[in-house]
Amino acid sequence: MSPGTDAVPQGHLAPSVRRIVWTAVRVVVSVAALVTLYYLLPLDHSSTTATLTMLLIGLAGFVALVSAQVRSILHARHPGLRAVEAMAISIPFFLLLFSASYVALSVLSPGSFRGPLSHTEALYFTVTVFSTVGFGDITAQDDTARLVVTVQMLADLVVLGLAVKIVVGAVRRGRQRKAGSNGIKDGGEGR
Template sequence: MNPLPGSDGSRPAGPRRARSFLPLLRSTLVSAAATVGYYLLPFDKDLDRHTVVVLVLGLSALGVLLALQTVGIVRSPHPRLRAVEALTTAIPLFLLLFAATYFLYARQQGGQPFSEPLSRNDALYFTVTVFATVGFGDIAPVSQPARVLTTCQMVADLVLVGLVAKVLVGAVRMGVERQGSATAPKRPEP
């Protein structure tokens, strides 16, 4: 006779499966809300010192978010899942932040910094193109400031992909080791 789910001391599969979807649901909702905000917010200011400060603060806030997520990964009962949540939240926010910056800058300059004027879709497309390193096709930076901004994104992309991935993988490893040491039976001391 098969025991009932959970009768052996384990948790029932249903709630465990539901808990595993919650982090993905959270990151999906955050990404969707940020994307809706990107398209609906009235970007009525030009890219000036104020918006550059907002870009820097946004990137800093993203760094703080990732640092907090890293601590959460180490402490989480499901570190791998928590790392996926961190990445699936941070990457869209990062991309939307740069897309908004490109859109504002192109609008301020009348479309001259790029090979064509940028709509919000174009700015997001360009940002993802740079992030994915697939090269420039129909949209390319042509002014020196646009090339500097694009270069900054390329460096930030490398940091996000390289350093952040390494930190998150390390946090997952620490979380898994912490779980292993917490569940390992205590050996009596001689």
Template sequence: MTRRWGFLHLAVLRPLLTVTALLCLYYLLPVDQVLRPWTVAVFAGGLAVVVLLVVGEVRMILRSPSPAWQGVQALALILPLFLLLFADVYYVLGHGRPGAFGSALSRTDALYFTVTVFATVGFGDIAPVSAAARVLVTFQMVADLIVLSVVLRVILTAVQHRRSSTRDEPGGAVRLHRPPVPRPTRKPGYHRATSSRPDEAAPAHGGNGDHDRTQRLVEER
């Protein structure tokens, strides 16, 4: 029961709660309606936080007893945060500069456009028009390639390394060892009595007693 609850907690509940919390923050937090230098600074700081999260999650994977599920939790935190940062900037850019896209963007529209760019399945219903919007979309394309080729590979490598190190640990697998069989030890100074000459061999049991009895009978007669 405890193992099953741990599996549900790491593989299902934590990733689901993480994605839900990030979506709630995206829709509820107020943002500027005009693209300002402060907005650009916040966006750059958010990308720096994503990089720090990658480093921290890799370290947690390398120490986790369940590296695969910790990797799922890492992806459930890093990928949504990465996409929501771009969606937020698209939303601000669409409101601050109405001609940046083909139409005004709501929060859902901005998130939809971000996911289509990430998945490279753009349908053409929302397209960047201004130079600023095209530069931002191009930057996301490059960042998407970095995430898919570097971040995912780093996380998967950390999971595989942790799994191999867990198998190599002494306590990682149950090994049966037979206890050593104690060997009989001789006491110091003990030597087995052996005879090197056949005439010194010990007589058979009862031989000396019959000889003495015969001599006594002869002497009494």
């Protein structure tokens, strides 16, 4: 196999259609469960302590989730597919965590935004911050909201930069480990 071709090297079988479909189903079910939970939680009846605790525990949970997924990628039969699944579940979890915080914050402190945010408005705001689009129709109005949005923006950079780098590195190491066990050299080419 010459460098730059899309052919699959010996020992590196592409995932089957069945495996890809099963992965897609797991992602859809996981994300649907997260979104359903987000919409069912009574976030507009939260206290300041509960909101802060939810955000901090959620961020710790996010770090634990990504760590577990990196380990899973390292030992996966198809590290690339496993990495796609990991990111497809981790990023919605991260976004919904901040959305939940914005719903609660907007009710606890009505001056935080233009008024209380619905679950959908908070999700929309979170995605506009994450994507750096910032339409300006929903903005943080007080220092507390601005601090939480700043934490999200900094965390966004970490998620987009460091987490993607970690996942890509795990895919590379997983493929190298797999190649080593199949007798394939560093370049990934079968001999």
